[in-house]
Amino acid sequence: MIESYQKLWPQRAAAESISTQEELAKYILIELNDELTHPRVRKSKEQKLALALARIEGSDLSESEKTGLTALYKKLESHKAGGC
Template sequence: MIEAYQKLWPNRASVKNIRTQQELEQQILIELNDELTHPRVRKSKEEKLALAFSRIEQSDLTKQQKKDLVSLYKKIAAQ
């Protein structure tokens, strides 16, 4: 999962340092909450989730990696 996520975001420095599943889930939560964006222009969790799904589907990941990442995003978004 970590490798698939790193392939999805190759230019993000924070992604390159992910070593554990917990770190991966924390990074996805930060992404879904749009925490790296100024508060006035943040998108909703639903918008960020839709953008993530689109990015995953358009990526060069395998079908299984895509399925696993989508499942992980859904799990984290439901928390």
């Protein structure tokens, strides 16, 4: 999934530095929480998930990469929402 994420975000230096599944999960959670945006203009977690899923679906990734990343995003969102 690391390589798929890096293909999805080719211009992100942080994405290129990911080397473990734990780091990948961390970066996806940062994205879903919109932590890199000023608090007054942050989008909701639901909006961020929808944007991420739309980006995945519209990407040039293979269908298996799209399925895997989509499942990972949804899994992390559901764990985060459940307080895990």
